[in-house]
Amino acid sequence: MSANKTEQYAATTLDADRLAQSIKRHLQQSLGVDLEEAGPAEYWEALSLVVRELGLDLIRKTRHKERDEKARRVYYLSLEFLVGRLLGNNLHNLGIYKQAEEAMANLGVNLTDVLEHETDPALGNGGLGRLAACFMDSLATLDLPAFGYGINYRFGLFKQDFAGGKQVESPDGWREESCPWGIERPKRKQLIKLYGRVSERAGKAVWEDTQEILGMPWDVPVTGYGTDTVNTLRLWESRAAEGFDLSSFDEGRYQESRSGEIQAENVSQVLYPNDNHPAGKELRLIQQYFFVACSIADLIARYKRENGDNWDDFAEKVAIQLNDTHPAIAVPELMRILMDEEDIVFSKALSICREVFSYTNHTLLPEALEKWPQNLITKVLPRHMQIIHMINYHFLHTEVEAQWPGDNNMKRRLSIIEEPERPGGQQMVRMAYLSVVGSHKVNGVAALHSGLVKTTLFPEFNEMWPDKLVNVTNGVTPRRWLDYCNPELAKLIDDTIGNDGKVDWRRNLSQLDAINAYADDPAFQKKFAAIKHDNKIRFAAVVKELCNIDISPDAIFDVQIKRLHEYKRQQLNLLHIMALYRRLLDNPDLDVPQRVFIFGAKAAPGYKVAKTIIHAINRVAERVNNDRRIKDKLKVVFLPNYRITLAEKIIPAADVSEQISTAGFEASGTGNMKFALNGALTVGTLDGANVEIAEEVGDDNIFIYGLTVDEVAELRHRGYNPKDVYNSNAELKAVIDWLASGDLCPEEPDAFRPLVDSLLGGDYFLTLVDYQAYSDAHDKIVATWKKPELWWKKAIINTASMGKFSSDRSIMDYAKTIWNMA
Numbered sequence: 001m002s003a004n005k006t007e008q009y010a011a012t013t014l015d016a017d018r019l020a021q022s023i024k025r026h027l028q029q030s031l032g033v034d035l036e037e038a039g040p041a042e043y044w045e046a047l048s049l050v051v052r053e054l055g056l057d058l059i060r061k062t063r064h065k066e067r068d069e070k071a072r073r074v075y076y077l078s079l080e081f082l083v084g085r086l087l088g089n090n091l092h093n094l095g096i097y098k099q100a101e102e103a104m105a106n107l108g109v110n111l112t113d114v115l116e117h118e119t120d121p122a123l124g125n126g127g128l129g130r131l132a133a134c135f136m137d138s139l140a141t142l143d144l145p146a147f148g149y150g151i152n153y154r155f156g157l158f159k160q161d162f163a164g165g166k167q168v169e170s171p172d173g174w175r176e177e178s179c180p181w182g183i184e185r186p187k188r189k190q191l192i193k194l195y196g197r198v199s200e201r202a203g204k205a206v207w208e209d210t211q212e213i214l215g216m217p218w219d220v221p222v223t224g225y226g227t228d229t230v231n232t233l234r235l236w237e238s239r240a241a242e243g244f245d246l247s248s249f250d251e252g253r254y255q256e257s258r259s260g261e262i263q264a265e266n267v268s269q270v271l272y273p274n275d276n277h278p279a280g281k282e283l284r285l286i287q288q289y290f291f292v293a294c295s296i297a298d299l300i301a302r303y304k305r306e307n308g309d310n311w312d313d314f315a316e317k318v319a320i321q322l323n324d325t326h327p328a329i330a331v332p333e334l335m336r337i338l339m340d341e342e343d344i345v346f347s348k349a350l351s352i353c354r355e356v357f358s359y360t361n362h363t364l365l366p367e368a369l370e371k372w373p374q375n376l377i378t379k380v381l382p383r384h385m386q387i388i389h390m391i392n393y394h395f396l397h398t399e400v401e402a403q404w405p406g407d408n409n410m411k412r413r414l415s416i417i418e419e420p421e422r423p424g425g426q427q428m429v430r431m432a433y434l435s436v437v438g439s440h441k442v443n444g445v446a447a448l449h450s451g452l453v454k455t456t457l458f459p460e461f462n463e464m465w466p467d468k469l470v471n472v473t474n475g476v477t478p479r480r481w482l483d484y485c486n487p488e489l490a491k492l493i494d495d496t497i498g499n500d501g502k503v504d505w506r507r508n509l510s511q512l513d514a515i516n517a518y519a520d521d522p523a524f525q526k527k528f529a530a531i532k533h534d535n536k537i538r539f540a541a542v543v544k545e546l547c548n549i550d551i552s553p554d555a556i557f558d559v560q561i562k563r564l565h566e567y568k569r570q571q572l573n574l575l576h577i578m579a580l581y582r583r584l585l586d587n588p589d590l591d592v593p594q595r596v597f598i599f600g601a602k603a604a605p606g607y608k609v610a611k612t613i614i615h616a617i618n619r620v621a622e623r624v625n626n627d628r629r630i631k632d633k634l635k636v637v638f639l640p641n642y643r644i645t646l647a648e649k650i651i652p653a654a655d656v657s658e659q660i661s662t663a664g665f666e667a668s669g670t671g672n673m674k675f676a677l678n679g680a681l682t683v684g685t686l687d688g689a690n691v692e693i694a695e696e697v698g699d700d701n702i703f704i705y706g707l708t709v710d711e712v713a714e715l716r717h718r719g720y721n722p723k724d725v726y727n728s729n730a731e732l733k734a735v736i737d738w739l740a741s742g743d744l745c746p747e748e749p750d751a752f753r754p755l756v757d758s759l760l761g762g763d764y765f766l767t768l769v770d771y772q773a774y775s776d777a778h779d780k781i782v783a784t785w786k787k788p789e790l791w792w793k794k795a796i797i798n799t800a801s802m803g804k805f806s807s808d809r810s811i812m813d814y815a816k817t818i819w820n821m822a
């Protein structure tokens with residue numbers, strides 16, 4: 001890394017005049033539009049083309065530099081990259097935002113309006129996909145040679161709307177609007193095989209009678225902040241291979257293929273909308289193999305172009321990170337190539353794999369751990385199934401045997417193949433075990449989570465390989481999640497601690513620490529509070545436009561935005577809001593500040609209870625927002641179609657950040673970091689990265705409540721009956737009864753049954769147990785809000801203490817402890 005890159009990097013030489021010239025050129029020559037007929041949408045496209053040109057030029061230069069330096073590259077394999085809008089972010093990273101603003105102004109257009117015309121590529125579900133995007137930003141910013149590999153889905157995560165308060169999904173054909181970022185690279189296309197059978201010829205395995213799919217790469221340039229490094233996000237699109245299934249074509253049956261198997265084009269058609277719950281469908285397995293096979297072939301081709309055919313150096317030049325187990329089939333795929341195509345013996349192939357691969361675990365939820373039926377893998381990828389058996393045999397009979405000689409029970413427990421519990425059941429391939437066995441490092445995503453990975457998820461692996469399981473706490477890019485989404489706060493920080501090359505918090509987030517000195521300063525507090533107020537005014541306008549609800553910027557904005565999942569406990573927030581409403585009805589003159597509870601969340605389309613929670617929140621919102629008796633003291637807003645672009649508007653306007661998962665279930669969370677960075681106070685359990693956030697900000701500056709991981713385990717062990725809590729807490733009982741009564745949804749009185757049954761019939765996520773502590777924590781929030789100087793002091797300390805949670809720090813941790821690159 002160079003010390004002072006800002007002086008030498010290329011894009012900043014573009015002044016407003018030259019930019020305006022380029023914009024005009026693209027309007028006329030690339031888009032065929034006259035200046036007079038161009039609106040913000042056309043200006044968006046033209047400016048994007050200008051930036052794309054810059055990006056492509058810098059990608060080329062980055063590639064040359066890397067080729068000369070012959071450094072190790074990291075390949076980040078992920079089924080999801082939730083990148084969000086790119087134009088504004090790229091302008092910031094390239095250091096030409098101001099110039100672009102001026103150029104647009106000279107052309108008579110407002111850059112902010114122009115940026116609103118970008119569709120948000122929703123190529124991910126939630127945290128896992130967004131983390132991949134933050135990591136790509138940091139890899140480029142840190143000048144680390146990296147490729148992201150994923151799928152160019154035609155349809156991203158579904159669009160969400162509400163009808164009568166219920167979630168309604170519609171397809172997100174994001175590419176139908178023009179998308180100038182992806183550049184098709186036919187020269188780098190790949191042909192991959194599926195199905196067929198394996199024969200042996202001259203002692204060698206031959207995979208034949210296969211069907212072929214073509215993978216076409218689309219490259220998205222990934223700019224870094226203040227550097228010329230531009231990395232590549234290569235997203236594969238599936239196409240029918242030439243000559244694909246000609247027999248059915250001849251017979252006029254070109255909708256079907258030979259054996260009714262999956263159509264090539266369908267493979268990259270749609271992102272599966274499940275988070276923390278695998279779909280288990282053949283098409284999903286094919287998606288996984290498709291992008292893995294294309295990517296591995298692509299990176300091997302690059303290695304050979306740069307280093308020749310010598311496999312001895314492969315692991316020195318290549319590091320592959322598996323983002324969860326979704327790309328785990330990469331392990332047998334690389335083994336297959338090494339053994340069947342490169343004539344490398346099994347033991348050497350396995351040791352190459354283990355040097356190259358590492359795996360990130362993002363969940364402990366048992367139902368979220370991927371397992372594939374052995375029969376399905378045998379059908380779709382027969383050679384891979386054989387290789388998985390070979391790996392498993394070696395692992396069990398050499399490695400497990402050495403550690404626990406003669407212990408067949410242990411072999412059964414650790415086997416990559418899970419035997420059926422009941423006769424007639426299926427054998428399943430445990431993708432997490434395959435990933436652990438095939439990797440040299442396995443990491444969790446926050447300290448608490450990584451500890452649990454060691455002690456509860458993989459204790460035996462940890463015993464066998466004490467150095468394999470490690471922690472890398474997640475982070476977020478401060479460029480998007482502070483500089484870009486909260487420009488006023490970024491400016492206040494610049495004005496206070498400087499921005500002169502020596503101080504550059506955008507690249508070295510720990511420098512925010514200097515803000516701590518101003519936490520008590522009334523003048524600084526005033527400015528900090530005023531910025532939050534401005535952000536709230538802007539956000540209130542968004543709420544008005546999207547939901548037609550009036551909210552006051554003087555109210556506490558209390559926000560829970562994340563996927564809808566019972567473990568994340570939006571239902572706890574809901575029960576508490578219902579109780580607040582009842583308290584106000586009992587006493588409309590209650591001396592409490594105005595509060596607005598804001599939600600944003602999509603539920604997996606097949607997840608019944610999650611959808612019920614959305615419906616219930618919407619119905620409560622409707623009731624509360626239209627009740628004059630409570631004098632606007634309480635408002636509830638559920639923003640439809642929550643996505644990155646909305647997050648960028650909500651987070652800078654939040655006062656309170658809800659991070660209230662059942663302890664032990666949220667691996668890390670990353671929204672929690674974004675809120676604290678923007679000066680919101682967290683109410684949260686000791687779960688995921690909340691623990692480390694609390695360590696950084698100090699216990700006085702966060703509202704921690706509820707059962708700890710150990711207490712959760714103990715309670716489960718003792719046995720727990722939710723009815724006991726329900727019967728002993730009058731307020732809680734009243735709101736659950738109200739939910740069950742049908743009053744909130746008279747036309748469908750049983751609408752909320754699934755939620756009520758889940759709470760009273762087991763309460764797996766311990767919502768009721770934590771209710772009182774949660775309500776008490778909110779009382780403390782209100783008490784603090786009533787002392788503004790105290791509130792703003794805490795808020796400022798939150799922003800000042802987030803240095804650790806930059807994704808630059810996460811990436812440096814990966815580079816040092818996993819990739820051996822720094």
Ligand code: HBZ
Nearest residue numbers: 125127128275276362445666667668669670
């Ligand atoms: O990954 C999330 C974790 O829940 C969150 O705690 C963590 O901060 C974040 C980044 O490490 N996990 C997901 O977002 N998981 C998925 O989206 C997912 C998608 C498809 C699946 C399984 C999980 O099949």
